[in-house]
Amino acid sequence: MKKLKILFFTTDTSNFVDKTDDYFKKELVKLSDVEIYFQYKGGNISDILKELNDKPDFIYFDDFERINRVYGLPTDLDKVNIPKGILFHDLYRDNDIFVEYVEKSKIDLLYAHYRDGFLSLYPQYKDRFIWLPLHVYRPIFCKRSIKKDIRFLMMGSLGKKKYPLRNKMFQRMKNVEGFVTHKHPGYDYSLKENGNIFVGEKYAKEVARAKIFLTCGSIYNYPLGKYFEVPACNTLLLASGFPELLDLGFIDKKTFVEINEENFEEKAKYYNKYKEERKIITRAGHKMVLARHTTDIRVRQFVDGLWKFLSKNG
Structure with missing residues (x-):
């Protein structure tokens, strides 16, 4: 060959x-x-x-x-x-x-x-x-059967300049019952820190614990890693939408839920309440990512x- x-x-x-x-x-x-x-x-x-x-x-x-x-x-x-x-x-x-x-x-x-x-x-x-x-790397993200004991999860940078929507979501959601967040660990780390930060397997397991994950594509409207990682972990993705996502298979209310600064809290609470709707979209998003990404x-x-x-x- x-x-x-x-x-x-x-x-x-x-x-x-x-x-x-x-x-x-x-x-x-x-x-x-x-x-x-x-x-x-x-x-x-x-x-x-x-x-x-x-x-x-x-x-x-x-x-x-x-x-x-x-x-x-x-x-x-x-x-x-x-x-x-x-x-x-x-x-x-x-x-x-x-x-x-x-x-x-x-x-x-x-x-x-x-x-x-x-x-x-x-x-x-x-x-x-x-x-x-x-x-998404299958051995890390795609084989999770973990109890969903986190209602709402946010992880990642919250800088106002680059992630204004993400910052607004954090400020409004931080006092909502069931909301969990973790500080961004930085982009590089030493081996001795590995067990104390959410990276790799530990990060994927934490995402898999969540029913709903909130994020955004930054001011640049980039399909960032979390757009793929969250559905791969069988968690419902609530995130900002933009045209590029459609060609990747991210369809509002089909494979993820599109949110903006006006409706993210309402939608988060809605999909927390209506379990079957949440599960249908979550499963479809999971299937789509495994088939394409x-x-x-x-x-x-x-x-x-x-x-x-x-x-x-x-």
Whole structure:
């Protein structure tokens, strides 16, 4: 069997609260039709390629900003005749650096988790854009049979500037009977803190305890991780809505419940009271996420897309 060889620039995110990139790599190496050369340092691309046994078919960066900060982006990519792709996480950071690097390095494919956000900021790259939405790792999020003993749950950042709706929900719900919240632990943590914060398995179990989880997509209307994680844990998602969600399968009152700053408390109390309605939507959301948005599915889509691109472009 011919294998797709990928030179994969990445960083160590094993101690991150958000382990999406880590889960992606774990599933990627399981595929029989790929061979991955993980790279954790920068430098001249020609020197890096000389260290490999085979010439890769594709060069990929799984986090543009972090790679740039941790060890520096590799240089002289325009001098090698190998297709290249970059995943850009935080679309509102390092914009000028991103555009300059894409142009100078002749990057072929540009990936992002947030379709509408990327295309609004970089319409000039529409023809190079690949939508790679977030996903949930089955071993952590999708196998939960836990007693639902939390009525309303909120977890995550509450910053007014970036998450004004989330902050309003917290301020109004914090005195409601049955409401539970946990302080955001930060985005990085030490191993000694692991048992004391909600991350990984512990985070998924806590989400699974909730009947209803309230969140939002930030001021940018991003389909953030919790949109996928909450339904995967068999918990009803109450969250802000925006057009991109429809194409992901998030349909109001079908697979989640759309809320805004005027109605979130009313809807939270309604679905707490009407158990059967809540369960129907929860089950549908759970089924939809497992059918469309698990990490193994996303990895397969990523690789199949590369096969198609490389075949089309010789």
